Amino acid sequence: MAGIVVVFDFDKTIIDSDSDNWVVDELGASDFFNQLLPTMPWNSVMDRMMKELHTQGKTKDDIQEVLKRAPIHPRVVPAIKTAHSLGCDLRIVSDANLFYIETILVHLGIRDCFSEINTNPGYVNEEGRLRILPFHDFQSSSHGCNLCPPNMCKGMIIERIQASLGKERKKTMIYLGDGSGDFCPSLKLKDEDYVMPRKNFPVWDLICQNRALVRAKIHEWNDGEELESILLKLIETISLQEGRAKSAQLLLVDCKMETIPMAAHETLPQALPVTQ
Numbered sequence: 001m002a003g004i005v006v007v008f009d010f011d012k013t014i015i016d017s018d019s020d021n022w023v024v025d026e027l028g029a030s031d032f033f034n035q036l037l038p039t040m041p042w043n044s045v046m047d048r049m050m051k052e053l054h055t056q057g058k059t060k061d062d063i064q065e066v067l068k069r070a071p072i073h074p075r076v077v078p079a080i081k082t083a084h085s086l087g088c089d090l091r092i093v094s095d096a097n098l099f100y101i102e103t104i105l106v107h108l109g110i111r112d113c114f115s116e117i118n119t120n121p122g123y124v125n126e127e128g129r130l131r132i133l134p135f136h137d138f139q140s141s142s143h144g145c146n147l148c149p150p151n152m153c154k155g156m157i158i159e160r161i162q163a164s165l166g167k168e169r170k171k172t173m174i175y176l177g178d179g180s181g182d183f184c185p186s187l188k189l190k191d192e193d194y195v196m197p198r199k200n201f202p203v204w205d206l207i208c209q210n211r212a213l214v215r216a217k218i219h220e221w222n223d224g225e226e227l228e229s230i231l232l233k234l235i236e237t238i239s240l241q242e243g244r245a246k247s248a249q250l251l252l253v254d255c256k257m258e259t260i261p262m263a264a265h266e267t268l269p270q271a272l273p274v275t276q
Helices: 019-026 030-039 042-055 060-067 076-085 098-108 154-165 180-188 202-209 224-257
Strands: 004-008 089-097 114-120 122-124 130-132 172-177 194-197
Touching: 004 154, 004 224, 019 030, 019 042, 019 060, 019 089, 019 098, 030 042, 042 130, 060 098, 076 089, 076 224, 089 098, 089 154, 098 114, 098 122, 154 172, 154 180, 172 180, 172 224, 180 194, 180 202, 194 202, 194 224
Parallel strands: 004 089, 004 172, 089 114, 172 194
Antiparallel strands: 122 130
16 A cells, blocks of 8 residues: 555565575585674674685675575565555665675565665675675764664664655554564654564564563564465555545545535525514
């Protein structure tokens, strides 16, 4: 529906794995990755890993072939296609990177379902090496959120999306995620919004511990099958509510526009005189 914005996390929400770990493991670079991880932020580690893989002779095509094998529940793609066909505005907010996400979405045939992808830049440079840069340049300044990693505050992205929707058009947002980084955006949602945390994942634990801070309605899910059924049910519920609200508004307008029938304005007959 035109009044529904659905925002997806990517790793362990759309796909059923962490794309960074998937690439590193599949290309046999786990040991070097584990050595680097304690020394720098995750986002910087991944950029350094791409340099190492390039040195080993791994190409962007090798990385793409690995990404195309990333596990995904069979009901997730149909859920996305159905939500898009119903007119929902679908967006992604992810701490993965653009190269990974677009490779997988194109492979799955659902890239055109999304109007916007907010993620870390990922591109192949002139040397043929994949570069992964931070969404927020934390080397020059901090985004100031202590709930989020230094390279990305998803809550700030949600606030920007909310502002871009405009006050004149009421929109309902549904946010789906799994990780601790999805807690901050959950706090930005309004009373009329919905949050779908993946059950028994970090964001679910944080929401359970801080339920009073979350204004949105909470609908947890376990796997792709539940993601599909719950998401489509919410879309149906919101659509029905929108329909009833529009009908009530039209009825109110009709009542205001209704005129008194002309017969009511006709001159009443004069009273007959009383004979003395």
